[in-house]
Amino acid sequence: MSNGDFTVWGIGTTRTMRVHWMLMELGVNYAFHAIQPRTGETMTDEFLRLNPKHKIPVLQHGSHVLTESAAIITYLSEAFETPAGFYVPNDSLGRSRLNEWCSFIMMELDAVSLYVIRRHGDLSDIYGEAPRAVASAKEYFADSAGAVMKKLPGRFGYLMPEGMSVADILMVTCLDYAGARGIAIPHPLLEYQRRQIQRPGYRRAFERNYPERHLQTDQT
Template sequence: MLKLYGFAATRSLRVLWALNELDAEFEFVSVNLLTGEQHRPEFLRINPAGKVPVLVDGDVVLTESAAIVIYLAEKYPDKGLLPVDRKQLAQAYRWVMFAMTELEQPLWRITRHSWLYPEDQRIPAEIPAASQEFIAMAAVLEDHMTGRQFIVGDTITIADCVTAYLMDWANEYHLIDEHPQLRAYLERMYARPTAPLRIAEALARIDLEVA
């Protein structure tokens, strides 16, 4: 059985989304980042980087959420997360890379300098700079989504599993307020019965467990 190591509102959510879309049987293993479980020797043997998510599929151990989504889509080709048409497949890969490089990186900068880094390591000027970078690249996706339900083709693909989570992340920072196509896409994607928890919901569950 597939085993996914993850935690709450992390990028584990996009892997959960893919697993749900694929209707794959798997075991979820929670790695509590708040208590430092990612630094325990038994987890570091799985991922020396000490990060989640990690997928274990027999003797295959895979890190990096986008890579895991692609791997799963290839493992279950009949489920349709990878387009059959070569041109559409190329576009799906293109938008996955766009999401990871142009959209996720500025969101990480904002997160690090807003609250993740210790206060003495934060650079406040990074937040508006990264916000503008994200907004500029989000405008590219905004234009692309005009008249579309999904990023590539007429059904959900790897590009959506990777990107929808980022739209929710950006929404937490009010970075898609001026992008109506992306807001509609966000709501449409999370209305799917296969959608994972939204980030705010996942964070609220952590708070309840801690309380």
């Protein structure tokens, strides 16, 4: 079990939300720097020394510096005593099933769908207009969400049958972003999202991550 000296860099995006949410679920006190993307705050010498990719979130645990939201929350889930109801696999079979979800969410939903929408939608002045790519990324997200529903038919509690896991944090934050971009989410998945965002940990993280908003989402 770990203790002390955690600092998070970044607020205001679905990726930073993941880290605050994980820490709130763990009930860990931590310091944070409320920097946001595209404000110049990710381009300072101090920040670039931590993350030359100039991206948030970043976690500092003592001298250990970690980037990539999925890697950060997985590290945190393993660094502390597991909270009641939370699932951290301790065998290769369990880890393989969890990794399958996390890879799917980070690649097919986050990178291939949502980040394309972000780059060629809100950030088209930087990355170029590509309305066909945006439309097809939205369709791809909806299609992938449909595949989740085929894998988990009916009402379900969490992605892993053993309980809440880092995969749920990744999934719900992707659904938050997709919903805010008008992507139709299948009803049971929408119910799942609504249940997760009632969690006290989510709500506390939301206040920290989006200090100027009422419970609503998002942008990256």
